[in-house]
Amino acid sequence: MSYIELKNVSYRYPLAETDALKNINYAFEEGKLYGIIGENGGGKTTFCDLIKGLIPSFYGGDLTGEVFIKGKEIREWESSALASTIGYIFQNPFTQISGIKETVFEEIALGLENLGVEREEIIDRVTSVVRQLKIEHLIKNNPNKLSGGQRQRVAFASIIAMETDILVIDEPTSQLDPKGTSDIFEIIHLLKEQGKTILLVEHKIDLIAEYADEVLVIKQGELITNGKTSDVFSNVNLLNEGVNIPQIALLSNDMKEQGKPFDTFAITRSQAREQILKKGSEKICH
Numbered sequence: 001m002s003y004i005e006l007k008n009v010s011y012r013y014p015l016a017e018t019d020a021l022k023n024i025n026y027a028f029e030e031g032k033l034y035g036i037i038g039e040n041g042g043g044k045t046t047f048c049d050l051i052k053g054l055i056p057s058f059y060g061g062d063l064t065g066e067v068f069i070k071g072k073e074i075r076e077w078e079s080s081a082l083a084s085t086i087g088y089i090f091q092n093p094f095t096q097i098s099g100i101k102e103t104v105f106e107e108i109a110l111g112l113e114n115l116g117v118e119r120e121e122i123i124d125r126v127t128s129v130v131r132q133l134k135i136e137h138l139i140k141n142n143p144n145k146l147s148g149g150q151r152q153r154v155a156f157a158s159i160i161a162m163e164t165d166i167l168v169i170d171e172p173t174s175q176l177d178p179k180g181t182s183d184i185f186e187i188i189h190l191l192k193e194q195g196k197t198i199l200l201v202e203h204k205i206d207l208i209a210e211y212a213d214e215v216l217v218i219k220q221g222e223l224i225t226n227g228k229t230s231d232v233f234s235n236v237n238l239l240n241e242g243v244n245i246p247q248i249a250l251l252s253n254d255m256k257e258q259g260k261p262f263d264t265f266a267i268t269r270s271q272a273r274e275q276i277l278k279k280g281s282e283k284i285c286h
C-alpha cells in the first residue's frame with residue numbers, strides 16, 4: 001500500500017479560470033524524501049496544501065479525483081487525526097510562530113496541548129526535541145524576538161514534537177542565510193534518518209540533489225516529470241522547461257558531450273569529486 005496516493009487529482013481555486021493542479025497521479029512510499037520542484041506559480045504550494053488537507057476544506061474551490069493518506073481518502077479524515085499524522089512547515093518563519101506564547105518552550109508545547117497530550121508527556125517530548133535540534137539555550141527566550149533562522153528551528157521543533165509520520169515542508173530556507181539553511185538541512189537529514197516520509201519544496205536545487213530520493217517536477221499544475229533524483233537531473237533538457245538543474249549535473253553533461261563521461265553521472269559535489277579522483281588515478285596508472 002502506498003503511503004500517500006493521488007488518483008486523477010485536479011483542483012481549481014474559487015473564481016479561478018484554470019486548474020491549479022491538473023490530473024495528477026502519484027504514489028508516495030513510506031520513509032522517502034521527495035523533492036518537489038518547478039517554476040514559480042507552478043502549483044507546488046497548492047500540492048502541499050492538498051496533502052495537508054487544506055484543500056478544499058480551507059480554501060474552497062473544486063477538487064476532483066482522490067487523495068489517499070495511509071489508505072484512507074483525505075475527505076474521510078478527522079482534521080485532528082490528520083494534524084497528528086502530517087506536519088506542515090512553510091516558508092515564512094515569522095508567520096509560523098503563534099505570537100501568543102512567551103517562551104520557546106511554551107511555543108513548542110502549544111501544538112501538543114491542542115491535541116490534548118498529557119502534561120508530563122509534553123514536557124518529555126519538548127525536552128527531547130530541543131536537545132535533538134540543539135536549541136536548549138533558547139527555551140526561555142521570547143519566540144517573537146528570535147532571528148529568522150532560530151524561528152525556523154523552533155517551527156521545526158514544534159512539528160517534530162507532534163511526532164507525525166509525514167512532513168510536508170514548503171521552502172523552509174527561502175528566507176534564511178547559508179548557515180541557517182545548512183542548520184535546517186541538518187534537521188531534515190535527521191528526520192529522514194528517523195524514517196519520516198518527507199515532501200520538500202525547495203528552490204535550492206543542489207540541496208534537493210543531495211538529499212532527495214525522488215523528485216517531482218510540477219509545471220502549470222501538471223506533474224511533468226518524476227523519478228529517482230539522479231535520473232531526473234541527468235536530463236538537462238529540463239532546463240527548457242524552466243527547471244533548475246544542479247551545476248554538477250551540468251558539469252557531468254559537459255563531460256559527456258566532450259566524449260569524457262564520468263562512469264556515473266554525478267549530480268552532487270561529493271559524487272563529482274569521487275569521479276574526478278577516479279579519473280585522475282586511472283590516468284596515473286596508465
Ligand SMILES: Nc1ncnc2c1ncn2[C@@H]1O[C@H](COP(=O)(O)OP(=O)(O)OP(=O)(O)O)[C@@H](O)[C@H]1O
Nearest residue numbers: 013014016020039040041042043044045046047059
Ligand atoms: N488562494 C489562491 N486563490 C487563487 N489562486 C491561487 C491561490 N493560491 C495560489 N493560486 C494560484 O495557483 C497557481 C499555483 O500557485 P502555487 O502557489 O501553488 O505555486 P508554487 O509553485 O508554489 O509557486 P512559488 O514557487 O512561487 O511558491 C498560481 O497560478 C497561483 O496564482
